[in-house]
Amino acid sequence: MEKLRRHIEEITTVTDEEFAYIQTFFTKKRVLKNQFLIHEGDEVKYEFLVLSGLYKVFFLDEQGKEFxxxxxxxxxxxxxxxxFFQEKKAGVFIECIEAGEVLFSTLDTREKLxxxxxxxxxFFRVKLTNGYVALQQRIKLLLSNTPQERFEAFATSYPDLILKLPKKIIAEYLGVSRETLSRLYSK
Amino acid sequence: MEKLRRHIEEITTVTDEEFAYIQTFFTKKRVLKNQFLIHEGDEVKYEFLVLSGLYKVFFLDEQGKEFxxxxxxxxxxxxxxxxFFQEKKAGVFIECIEAGEVLFSTLDTREKLxxxxxxxxxFFRVKLTNGYVALQQRIKLLLSNTPQERFEAFATSYPDLILKLPKKIIAEYLGVSRETLSRLYSK
Known part of the structure; x- marks a missing residue:
């Protein structure tokens, strides 16, 4: 739970007593490669804070194509x-790409704390602000950019991921074909 | 300022005394058609709450194409x-499509309140939560959907806008060509 405390204290300080209480709302879980944390159609009861490992959030279109x-x-x-926020059934999958650990907690936890x-x-407002800005950037990239520009923006933002991830997965994130991505790598 | 109060009270209640104080941080402004509230390269000092009228937030790519x-x-x-949040120069434009009024306030206001x-x-956390969910939906649509599906999703979510807006503007929002959009309208 020390990681949770450090994570919270990047934004605000909590006393030992407060943290002792806060941590009771989070549960740790080991996750294996290819394990699903959320499956399309599930009731979405939890959000997850990644302690280690790597995960992808994706959905399938009607033809089964992955995005x-x-x-x-x-x-x-x-x-x-x-x-999660609207208490509906999941429209996405979350799958573990590289084994690790997560903390999970409920919407009640977020609202209660x-x-x-x-x-x-x-704390939650600041995290949402950062998330909102990141999503707006992604929309700008998706709307306007060529595959080349998307690839470069991704490589600049996530140099560690570009080395670590299979090309198939990067292509699905960028919304380009495998063939297009291979051309970009060769440049 | 009654609209601001009703807007806040959709999420939380404020006393007369609290609201008397809160409203001092907001300034009302009339906006004319085609007037710009933010121009690319500006310092972004303000955020705007729309009281009336219609506005578009857009950017231009290097070729001057509008998104x-x-x-x-x-x-x-x-x-x-x-x-606004990172106190950088504007990368987008905000232009008035239909004249109206806005309230404007600073990042200091948001943080101070x-x-x-x-x-x-x-209040701000809930607004951000809703905004975050809306952006995530837009990413899903942009990633996976055909022009036809994007058009239908937009028409379902914003039936008033689809009637009111020029086709050129809708095409720029959906990221499709004018010709594609005309085909979709004729279906």
Whole structure:
């Protein structure tokens, strides 16, 4: 739980007593490669904070083609947030790409901690602000950019992921074909 | 300012005294058709709450092609949020499509009100949560859907806008050509 505390304290400070209480709402879980944390159609009860490992959030279109919405690594939060916040069935999958550990907690936890501690409401607001900005950037890239520009932006933002991930997965994230991606790598 | 109060009270209640204080941080402004609230390269000092009228948030690629990130109508917030939160120069334009009024306020206002009132931190967190979910939906649509599906999703979500907006503007929002959009209308 020390990682959770450090993660929270990047934004706000909590006392030992407060943290002792806060941590009771989070549960640790080991995740194996190819294990699913959320499956399309599930009730989405949890959000996850990544302690280690690598994960992908993706969905399938009607033809079964896969599209990756985001990756998640250490200190990133992930869920099917539309379903999580609106208490609907999952429209996405979350699958583990590289084994690790996560903390999970419920929407009640997020709301309860935000209600009881102004500083936790602040913590979640700041995390959402960062997430909102990141999504807006992704929309700009998806709307305007050529495959080449998308690839370069991804390589600049996530140099570690570009080395680590199979090309198939990167192609699904960028919304380009395998063939297009291979051409980009060879440039 | 009654609209601001009703907007806040959709999420949390404020006393007369609290609201008298909160409203001092917001300034009302009339906006004319084709007037720009933010211009690429500006310092982004303000965010805007729409009281009336219709606005578009867009950017230009290097060839001068226009891409619309979002529309904004009554009760929607708008800014170049990446630049607003990170205090960078604007990468987008905000232009008025249909004359109206907005309230504007600074990042200091958002932070100060959030700090002084737990309930205002809650208000902004809830607004961000809704915005985050909407952006994630837009990413899913942009990644996977055919022009036909994007058009139908837009028509379902914003039946008023589809009637009101020129086809050119809708095409720029959907990321499709004018010709493709005309085919979709004729179906």
């Amino acid at each position: 990756i919405i985001q990756f998640a690594k250490e200190n990133w939060w992930m869920s099917d947030y539309q379903s 935000s209600h009881e501690f102004h500083k936790m409401e602040h | 619309i990130i979002q529309f904004a109508k009554e009760n929607w917030w708008m800014s170049d949020y990446q630049s 959030s700090h002084e009132f737990h309930k205002m931190e809650h």
